[in-house]
Amino acid sequence: MPVSSKRIKEIFTAKRDLGVAVVGDFMVDVYIHGTSTRLAQEAPIPVVLETSIEYKPGGAGNVVENCKSVYPGIRIYEIGVGGKDCAVYKNSSLDVDSSRPTTTKTRVFADGRIVCRHDRESTEPLSVEMRNKLSKKLMRLIRNRKIQAIIIQDHAKGVVGTWLQPCLHLAKKNGIYTALDPNPKNTTVLYNLDLLKPNREEMNHYINRNQLRNLPKSELILATKGADGMVLAKGNLQVIHILSTRAKEVFDVTGAGDTVISLFVMAKICGADDIEAMEIANIGAGIAVGKHGTASCTVKELMNAAEQGEQK
Numbered sequence: 001m002p003v004s005s006k007r008i009k010e011i012f013t014a015k016r017d018l019g020v021a022v023v024g025d026f027m028v029d030v031y032i033h034g035t036s037t038r039l040a041q042e043a044p045i046p047v048v049l050e051t052s053i054e055y056k057p058g059g060a061g062n063v064v065e066n067c068k069s070v071y072p073g074i075r076i077y078e079i080g081v082g083g084k085d086c087a088v089y090k091n092s093s094l095d096v097d098s099s100r101p102t103t104t105k106t107r108v109f110a111d112g113r114i115v116c117r118h119d120r121e122s123t124e125p126l127s128v129e130m131r132n133k134l135s136k137k138l139m140r141l142i143r144n145r146k147i148q149a150i151i152i153q154d155h156a157k158g159v160v161g162t163w164l165q166p167c168l169h170l171a172k173k174n175g176i177y178t179a180l181d182p183n184p185k186n187t188t189v190l191y192n193l194d195l196l197k198p199n200r201e202e203m204n205h206y207i208n209r210n211q212l213r214n215l216p217k218s219e220l221i222l223a224t225k226g227a228d229g230m231v232l233a234k235g236n237l238q239v240i241h242i243l244s245t246r247a248k249e250v251f252d253v254t255g256a257g258d259t260v261i262s263l264f265v266m267a268k269i270c271g272a273d274d275i276e277a278m279e280i281a282n283i284g285a286g287i288a289v290g291k292h293g294t295a296s297c298t299v300k301e302l303m304n305a306a307e308q309g310e311q312k
Helices: 005-013 061-069 128-143 162-173 201-209 256-269 275-286 299-310
Strands: 019-023 026-035 047-060 075-080 102-108 113-120 149-153 177-181 219-224 232-235 240-245
Touching: 005 256, 005 299, 019 026, 019 128, 019 256, 026 061, 026 232, 047 102, 047 256, 047 275, 061 075, 061 149, 061 162, 061 256, 128 162, 149 162, 149 256, 177 256, 201 219, 219 240, 219 256, 219 275, 232 275, 240 275, 256 275
Parallel strands: 019 075, 019 149, 026 102, 149 177
Antiparallel strands: 026 047, 102 113, 219 232, 232 240
């Protein structure tokens, strides 16, 4: 039985004092829109005359936006770094690392069609000093019981590493829900979690290299498969539930994985069971890919989408 609109409302509107630590690679997504009527003299590429520019939080920053969108009163603690150029996160709790730029992905659109993407980033591991600083910050949140969940977003930009292992161990002892959106380049924190959320390519990578053999049965895997929906399985790869996609139209898949992990974890700490959380995450992903750029969804949008499903 699919999760109902009424149940979604019950899950997210009950008053709770909730805190979530979002750990990982905080990025900025820049969207430059313009028009093009000619090619450049230097090369056969379009000359784009800018008409608008938009800055959005990306990566772990998009996870923050998704959590706030479904539970506006939530306390968010950002655990990560930004460069001195980090204007998008000026009101956040991110630490500034002047030795590296804020990871930025700039997409240029001409007449609605993307023509190029320019990335600025550092993938060097954090300094020992910065790792210790982030570790102490997260440990303090866990010990002081400020958070109910930790969401880790790994894009292999140097933030996620072995320094997180003691934090996850302590979180487990304190009953804090932990989830990871992984990157195959980094296997340092695959274990000691409640949820692992790989996409299709990442899941195939782990299976082909037998890297999931040590996952405990209690650790859940939520594997997203794009247009083919998602699968929920136990750590031993025993399938629990399969869902087809809820997307009607796909405009942009950027950040859809952020929406999935955010909604699953938020639903869990708000009282949903695993299947309900999966259903909600699937509905949210369908909404997010129907929007341009990194996107989030509201409880009202989730309820409306669930109602449309009930009427079929």
